[in-house]
Amino acid sequence: MEYExxxxxxxxxxxxxxxxxLASAGFETFTKADQSPVxxxxxxxxxxxxxxxxxxxxxxxWLSEETTDNDTRLSRKRVWIVDPIDGTRSFVRGLPEFCLSVALVENGVPTVAAIFNPATGEFFSAIRGRxxxxxxxxxxxxxxxxSSERPVALVNPWELRVGRxxxxxxxxxCRPIGSIAYALALVAAGQADAAITLAGGNEWDVAAGVLLVEESGGRATTAAGHPVTFNRPDPRLPGTLAVGSDLPAPVRTRLMQHGLAAASHPL
Known part of the structure; x- marks a missing residue:
């Protein structure tokens, strides 16, 4: 997997x-059918x-947020799952909270992953087991x-505003951040203690970050605490919860309880 x-x-x-x-020279912005920017x-x-x-x-x-999906990938043993820019709103606003996120998934499990924040130069990567x-x-x-305040959980800005x-x-x-992929990388690197989203998402948002967190000794699941599998027919996910290896057990338990309760009562 070193070659990959x-x-x-x-x-x-x-x-x-x-x-x-393009951030310097200029770029066009469009609105997708779901009202998210691209x-x-x-x-x-x-x-x-x-x-x-x-x-x-x-x-x-191949499964990417910016490529029309088809079911060909479902018959492949290996699939690249890609979010070209996770945190597009941050990119548009000139904030350094966006990243490229890519994972190679084999039989539903990430085996190679990388997250790159071009604005800061940070490159986080992992091969399963290494x-x-x-x-x-x-x-x-x-x-x-x-963050000078610890422990810190990185959360979705909208979810924080509405009191979730x-x-x-x-x-x-709870500190808002514009990219769940970058948040997961920061948890893996020990720069944050947890990351949580409750309003769902897609496989490409978290496939790379899940492996990074796991390879750092942390744990990454759905918001309700279930294992995450990838390259499914429907790439949508019911939220994400990641906890770092150093998070105190009582806080970890409280986070898991909150995620489970929120998953049971979606907005």
Whole structure:
């Protein structure tokens, strides 16, 4: 799997440079049918990743937020699951809380994963069974995420605004962040203690982050605490909960209780 990770790293580095170039030169923004934004940068990054990975691994399947889905992937043993830019709203606003997120999934289980924040240069990667790797792919002077308040859970900004984390803030600090993939990478790296979303999501949002968290010694599940499997016919997911390996047991238990209760009473 080192070869797969090498090709993936090269592709993500190239795609990340293109995202930053467009962030500086200008890009178009569109609204998708679900009212979420997509930019010409999302599409350009998707093209680069698909071209590089599909050329290197032509027998593998493909599932991406920015590629029309079809059921061909369901018959493939290996599938690349891709979010070209997770945190598009942050990208549009010029905030360094977006990332490229890619996982190679085999028989429903992530085996290779990488998350790259081009704005900060942070590159988080893992091969199943070989631990987490954190490095920098650029000399960006943009600092990465830090929090002086610990323990800290990274949460969806909208969910925080509407009060979905009431009852948790006596136990840990809830800090909004614009990308669940980046949040999972930060938990894996020990820069945050937990990440939680309650309003659902899709496989491409979390496939890479789940492996990163697991390889760091943490735990990643659905919000209700169930294992996450990938390359399913319907890629939608019922929320995500990730906890780092150093989170105190009482706080971990409270988070799991909150996720389970929220999953039982969706908005």
């Amino acid at each position: 990770l090498t090709i993936l790293s090269q592709a993500m580095s190239e795609a990340g440079r293109e995202a930053l170039r 930019t010409s940068a999302d599409l350009a990054v998707n093209r680069i990743l698909q071209d590089r990975l599909s050329t290197a691994f032509p027998e593998d399947g 631990g987490l790797r954190v490095e920098r792919l650029s000399d960006s002077d943009q600092p990465g995420f830090t 984390f009431e009852g948790l803030q006596d136990h840990l600090h």
